[in-house]
Amino acid sequence: MSRVGIEPRAVTRWLILGVIGLLMALPIVAMVEFSLRGAPGEYTLDHWTGILDPENERKYRGLFEGVGNSLLLAVVTVLIVNAMLVPTMVLVALRFPTLQRWLEFVCLIPITVPAIVLVVGLAPVYGVVSRIFGSSIWTLAFAYGITVLPYAYRAVRAAMDAVDIVTLSEAARSLGAGWLTVFFRVLVPNIRRGMLAASVIATAVVLGEFTIASLLNRENLQTSVLLISRSDPYVATIFALLALLFAFVLLVIIGRVGAVQPRRSTS
């Protein structure tokens, strides 16, 4: 065997991917099968068509409310990422390069502080928050902004590393551009792939969030699916499938669009 290289042979590759892939596919297949079950030994599409049946509207209202809440939370969280994190990262890169390490440290802390720990301290914080902003659902996005921080930071950082934003902004400044013009017309177009990737991953994380919503007694997609699973496990399974599929599509989009161009030499 005089093969040079570290790649596996085709047989080995497909054997590994085939076996593990098959095992990983089993639970998904089981969900599909479960959602199609009718009378014993029979399969039916009734559970799928029943979701949109006006007769069931009252029964599934909570579920659709949960979906709506999660989508709203995703929008607000994406806003927090793009309107607060991104400008701060740009500002630090341009004016306070010494703070770079600190910003990175802060943004990665949520990996070490699990949501289940954070929620213990968030309960009293939200006591205050609901007195100021009311107890509407969108306020939960403040907490979600924190949980997506590590992912969003990495996505935006990768895009910022790929272009020399200091030179770009100084060039624009010396041509007479104001800071707002520099930010919106020079920097944002250059890092928008990173901003898009950050937004998509933030959306996926928010749609999958359960811990904080559940323990603060808020209703989102995940908590409402868990709630309905007690009375109608079929519909819960269908929604779980659809949610997984939706997140998969989102992440394929990141893989395709959010891929940052090869790193250019910045020296």
Place this chain on the structure above:
Amino acid sequence: MTARRSGGRGWALLGLTPFSAYVVLFLAVPTVLALGTGFFDGDGALTLDNLTGLLEPAVLRSFADLLWLSGLTAVVGAIAGALICFALLGTREDGWLRTGISAASGVLAQFGGVMLAFAFIALIGIQGLLTQWLLRTFEVDIYEGGVWLYQVPGLILPYLYFQIPLMVITFMPAMSGLKPQWAEASATLGGTGAVFWWRIGFPVLAPSFLGSLLLLFANAFSSYGTAAALVSQGAPIVPLQVRAALISETVLGRENMAGALAIGMIVVMVVLMTAYSALQSRAERWMR
């Protein structure tokens, strides 16, 4: 240039305040509160009573069970995930296979939670597809000794189901960092494929592998959703103890027990993540 820069410095500092205020309010304050409450009793007096509550047999057991669950799923998940990364070597990075696998891995690793509980109830629940198939075809009853899906052993398979994808995501960059030139150099010197892996591949990948293993451990340790959806009775692992403490306010006759449990979890997490970042910086030497 410098004059203009320093002139706007005050305004620039002002620009940092929204984010700083946000992080203080929603990250620093909750973390300090979560850890701090562990030191106070219900009337606000300092006490170590909650911390000694961590030594209660039920709590110790929940830590022990969580540690072996995390350890087992991290080791098995790391090996299986690394095998997938190996199988993907030499495939096109922007091809459909890689994009598909990495997207699927992202979904299962970061999104799973509650949804995975349903998947496994559909597969190996009492009426599950696999359970019933095994029963009908081979007359094997996986629940002969009692239904274990809704207890700690039942968490092993669902946890593996998000651990393996997480390994694929975290370990793939290191695996792709193996340079074909090293294999050529080894082959030129007469090394076989086995020699390459034993003398070059494994030693180079070892820090990344151990780092990813720790990350998987931390991931299982801090995971809540899957267990919360699957385990309905009691609180066999720490995150569920936190839930019990938050809902009932007093556990084991102690108030603020949630804070003490949070301290226990953070200590483990800080140890894990410190070791992880040390290994990671060692691994990066080879990734240039």
